[in-house]
Amino acid sequence: MFNDTWIALAAFFGLLGVLFRQESLVIMSTVLLTVIAVAWLWNRYALRGVLYRRQLSERRAFVGEEVMLSIQVTNGKLLPVAWLKAEDELPTALPLIGDRLAPSHKETVGYLVNLYSLRWRERVTRRFRLSCAQRGFYALGPVRMQASDVFGLFSAAVVDEREDTLIVYPQVLPLEAWNLPPKDPFGNAKAEEPLFADPSRAVGVRDHQPYDGQKHIHWKASARQQRLQVKVYEPTTSPQWIIFLNVNTLPEPLQGSDPVLLEQIVSLAASVASFGVEQKYMVGLMANGSLPRSDQPLKVLPSRSPDHLMHMLEALAAVTAFSTSRMEQLLETESPKLPWGATLIVITGIVSDALLAALLELRAAGRKVALVAVGAEVDREQLRGIPAYTVSRRPLADVGMWQVQEVEAQA
Known part of the structure; x- marks a missing residue:
């Protein structure tokens, strides 16, 4: 040099x-x-007019799938680039198929290293296959590019901070794979006579009555009719499930986390959510875990949006093992804010006396509750009619899943 x-x-x-x-x-x-x-x-x-672009065949994938990553490097000027080295940061949780990432100073990141020699106005595309081995919300990049002159005397470097995102959803399996009953797994799902109207679904207007609240007045219709009109809402009859995910996998959060158990309960939560949406239920999701760069508990309220399942899967893809509270505390805080007829489904890897007490208290108050425990024993005598299942952590070699034992399932 x-x-x-x-x-x-x-x-x-x-x-x-x-x-x-x-x-x-x-x-x-x-x-x-x-x-x-x-x-x-x-x-x-040398680096003027040099563009580095990533293109993913899919921006969202499930665990076990493959995604094609195309790297396109363009020299947009007349001056050739004699030597170019690109070091692109990729998560180690997305291993290359048939290739290997170079190690970096970051534990969860490796370098995809490529060398180029570009003629004037030349574009080179290279393709790599990524294995979606683990759920997560992944950022690809930034990339550091280093170029040299034809004699190798000088070198210049630049960092392109632009990143691309790949979301890997948790594995979604049918309830039969967990040995959960595919019909009415968490108690009576028959719609009861509606007591409340759904304010998100207006179906018409009618004349105002003295007992109508001001917030329901349809002002435009009132102006047209020259008398007060109020909105008429569609009654709520769809069963509602609220999934409570407990990210604590050890008795004390300060003891750390069991990553294998966490992945199993997240996959189970995704499977239950997917089943509920397929059955036209209104499904919500809450967890005492947080999203990356956040200290707030995860919360996805029930919705009829066509993209609602995708939002829940994205939240489950990103949720971390960092616990913001104990599950019994989350139930105590959030349950009063939820619709009275909703079924609260707790999915957990540990079952404590405090959690069972919270479930029994909710049941005694008239709330619908259910429990699914992964790798944890449940005391049959303490359930008192609460639908509950125990999912074994022992893998089954023939189907690659976990055995499930029904403890009790009665409304």
Whole structure:
């Protein structure tokens, strides 16, 4: 690589050539200084017009699927790029198929290293296959590009901070794979006679009555009719499930986390949510875990939006093992805010006396509750009619799933 010794050496040869009238030394000095000048200018403009782009075949995938990553590098100028090195940061949780990431100083990140030599206005595309081995909300990038001149004397580097996102959803399986009954798994799902109207679904207007609240007045219709009109809402009859996910996998949060158990309960929550949406239930999701860069508990309220399942799967893909509270505390805080007829489904890897007490208290108050425990024993005598299931952590070699034992399932 270049340093000041090169210029000093060229000047020395030039001076000797002039003093001793040696034409060859003068020519050597001139050539050396010319090479240095050309290399410096080449290096100065080497990265101008160079674009680095990633393209994913899918922005969302499930655990076990493959995603094609296309890397496109373009030299948009007339000056060729003699040597270019690109180090792109990729999560180690997305291993390359048939290739390997170079190690980095970050534990969860590796480098995808590519070398290029680009002619003028040339575009090169290389493709790699990513294995979605683990759920998560992944950022690809930034990329560091380093270029050199044709003589290798100078080098320049730039960091492109732009990132691309890949969301890997947790594994979703049918309830039969968990040995959960596919019909009415968490108690009587028959719609009861509605007591409340759904304010999100207006179906018409009618004349105002003295007992109608002001917030229900349809002002535009009132102006047209020249008398007060109120909105008429569609009654709520759809069963509602609220899934409570407990990310605590050890008795004390300060003891750490069991990552394998966490992945199992997240997958189970995703499976239950998917089943509920398929059955046209209104499904919500709450967890005492937080999203990355947040200290607030995860919360996705029930909705009829066509994208609602996707929102829940995205939340489950991103949820971490960082616990914001105990599950019994979350139930105590959030249950009063939820519709009275909703079924509260607790999915957990640990079952404590405090959690069972909270469930029994909710049941005694008239709330519908259910419990699914992964790898934890449930005391049959304490359930008192609460639908409950125990899912074994022991993998089954023939189906790659976990055995499930029904403890009790009665409304």
